[in-house]
Amino acid sequence: MQTIDKQQTKHYFQDYTMKEGNATETKKSEKFKYLQTSPRDRLWGLAITTAGYQHVYAGENYPLSAHPDGYMFKDNGRRILNEYQLVYITRGSGYFESASCSKTRIEAGMMFILFPGEWHSFAPDPSTGWDDHWVGFNGSFMDDKIESGFFTFKNCVFRTGVDERIINTYHEILDIVTDEKKGYQQIAASLVMSLLGRIYYEDLNHSFGDTYIMRIINQAKAIMKEDIAGDKDLESIAKILNVSYSLFRREFKNKCGISPGQYRLELKLAKAKELLYSTNMSIAEVSEKLHFECLGQFSTFFKKRTGVSPLEYRKKGIKNI
Numbered sequence: 001m002q003t004i005d006k007q008q009t010k011h012y013f014q015d016y017t018m019k020e021g022n023a024t025e026t027k028k029s030e031k032f033k034y035l036q037t038s039p040r041d042r043l044w045g046l047a048i049t050t051a052g053y054q055h056v057y058a059g060e061n062y063p064l065s066a067h068p069d070g071y072m073f074k075d076n077g078r079r080i081l082n083e084y085q086l087v088y089i090t091r092g093s094g095y096f097e098s099a100s101c102s103k104t105r106i107e108a109g110m111m112f113i114l115f116p117g118e119w120h121s122f123a124p125d126p127s128t129g130w131d132d133h134w135v136g137f138n139g140s141f142m143d144d145k146i147e148s149g150f151f152t153f154k155n156c157v158f159r160t161g162v163d164e165r166i167i168n169t170y171h172e173i174l175d176i177v178t179d180e181k182k183g184y185q186q187i188a189a190s191l192v193m194s195l196l197g198r199i200y201y202e203d204l205n206h207s208f209g210d211t212y213i214m215r216i217i218n219q220a221k222a223i224m225k226e227d228i229a230g231d232k233d234l235e236s237i238a239k240i241l242n243v244s245y246s247l248f249r250r251e252f253k254n255k256c257g258i259s260p261g262q263y264r265l266e267l268k269l270a271k272a273k274e275l276l277y278s279t280n281m282s283i284a285e286v287s288e289k290l291h292f293e294c295l296g297q298f299s300t301f302f303k304k305r306t307g308v309s310p311l312e313y314r315k316k317g318i319k320n321i
Contacts, residue, residue, distance in 0.1 A: 030054035030064050033177050034071075037138070037185070045141035046189040049083045051174045056092070056129040078119045085114040085136040086195060087122070088170060090162050092130030096122040100153035106130075109162040111199065115146075115153055133170040137192055150200055158199055159213075159254070169195055213251050216241050220252065224264050228271045229291040234260050269305050272298075276314045283310045 032052025041047040050071070054064050066072070073079045088111045096112050097103040098120035106112070106122065108130070114120050116138070124130035145151050160166060169191055176188045223237050232240075237260075238248040252260045268290050275286045287298035302310045 031174065031178075032067070033174065034068055035177060035185075041185045042139055044139070044186050044189055046137050046139035046192060047185055048135065048137050048173070048177055048188045048192065050085075050136035051134065051170070051177050051188075053131070053133050053170065053174065055131050056124050058127055058129045060129060062123050073121070076121075077123070078121045080117060080119050081114060081136070082116050083114075083136045083138045084116060084142050085134050086192070087112050087114065088133045088160070088166060090131045090133065090167060092124050092128040094122060094124035094128075094130050096120070096157065098153075098156065101156050104157050106157070109160055111158045111160045111166075113151060113156045115156070118153065133167065135170065135173050135192055135195075137189070139189075141189075141193065142196070145196070151196075158203055160199065160202070166195065166198070214255065216243055216248065217252055217255055220248065220260060221263070224260070224267055228264075228267050229289065230264060230268070231291070234264070265301075265305075269302070272302060272310070273306075273313070276310055277317070283314070286310070 030053060032050065032054070034050045035048055037047040037049060056062055056064060063073075070082065071079070089106055089108055091108050093105065093107045095103055096106050098114070099118045100115075101112075104112075112122070124132075142151075173188050173191050176184050176191075219241055220237055223232065223240065234249070235245045238245040241248065249260055252263070256263060258266070272286055272290060275281055275289065276283070281289070283298070284295050287295045290298070292298035292301065299309055302308075302313070306313060308316070
């Protein structure tokens, strides 16, 4: 199958120059296609309904052009589709929300799934605009994946990274459905299936072009392990790593399943157990070493997480309680 390189993608975008009075000249780039599907197309298990791309500059209206009535957002900024869509943002930032997903900030390198029959809303930040790619589809293939739990309404946003392979796949789908050669539905459907498989696989393995994020998280873990007592607060750690605290906290929880604050408490608990089990330090000394405000706070913390007091833990001599 032919792979579309950067030079070949240029023909996808129709460029318009618009000027009203003394307004600033704005370049509009987009291309999209809406398709009619046949019963035979749907027998394949997945049929493409639409594909497109738009480059939205800062301050431009969104979407750039009018679309068929069933695809336009209502006055409240929401819409409900009768199909699945896979939307990929490769530049800029904005937001996404749906009936099942709370409002989520979307950045370049993120992808989200739209589900049929569920309201959703999304748009770029006016200050940045964004580039979005989309492909819409229906069929038993995706219905089965939802029913089997491979994809869920609540877990619909994925941090894929800006990946040239994924961008090329979107462009290839758009090229194929634009030409509408015999069998185009089936070959385009296979590319969508490939995208879905890639999302599922790499989301499970956390390997989507986010090695930078994982490196930040691993560095943060190393700092916290060296500073179990907590001399450095979490905001200071984020500053050391040159990332915002909100990004650090969000990505840490996304990748580790717990917040950095909870992770630090787990480190403290493990260290407390080690000191109680393998040293002759008094309980008060352990409390002080781990920078608890007082012995009572340490005892309450320890019992809440283990079910026994520090003294009972030491007396029982159970290492892994």
